[in-house]
Amino acid sequence: VAATAVQPEPVWPKEEGSSVATASAAIPAADVAVLVDASLSMRNHRYEDVRQAVVAFAAALAGKQTLHLRVFGDVAGAPLEGPADKISGKVADHLPAAPIFHNTDLGAAIHKAME
Numbered sequence: 140v141a142a143t144a145v146q147p148e149p150v151w152p153k154e155e156g157s158s159v160a161t162a163s164a165a166i167p168a169a170d171v172a173v174l175v176d177a178s179l180s181m182r183n184h185r186y187e188d189v190r191q192a193v194v195a196f197a198a199a200l201a202g203k204q205t206l207h208l209r210v211f212g213d214v215a216g217a218p219l220e221g222p223a224d225k226i227s228g229k230v231a232d233h234l235p236a237a238p239i240f241h242n243t244d245l246g247a248a249i250h251k252a253m254e
Contacts, residue, residue, distance in 0.1 A: 168203040171223070172252045177235050178212035178243040190234050197227040208233060211248035212240020218251070 173193055181189070197206055200223030208230060210216040219226055219233040 168205075170205045170207065171200065172207040172209070173197070174215075174245075174248045174252055175208070175210050175234060176212065176243055176245070176248075177210045177238050178240040179238050180243055181238045186238050190231075190236075193234060194231045197223060197230040200224070200227065206230075207252060209248060209252055210234060211244065211251075212238070213242045213244060214240075215244070215248045215251040 173196070175189065175193055177186070193208070197208070200206060202222055202224035204223040205221065206223045206226060207218055207220040208226075209218045210233070219229060
């Protein structure tokens with residue numbers, strides 16, 4: 140019995156100058172719920188980085204996705220929702236610039252997101 144080891148080609152192409160493979164694929168229509176903790180506990184957990192990541196994520200969604208964005212803390216705020224390509228430009232204004240709530244109620248946020 141003989142065996143030959145063959146190095147497989149990467150499944151996803153690597154970006155030039157990067158050792159990390161990236162994937163891109165057609166994403167089917169989907170509902171995407173994003174919950175952002177805007178409680179004071181996030182003050183020392185890089186809230187601004189989270190905020191910027193959510194803005195970038197929303198901008199990357201295509202028109203086939205429906206985005207449901209909800210900010211929460213003591214309560215779950217009113218959602219920003221609709222076709223991603225129509226509302227992605229409103230995400231930055233919907234998110235508070237800094238944490239504003241005193242406590243975190245993740246259960247309430249999940250409950251509201253599932254309504």
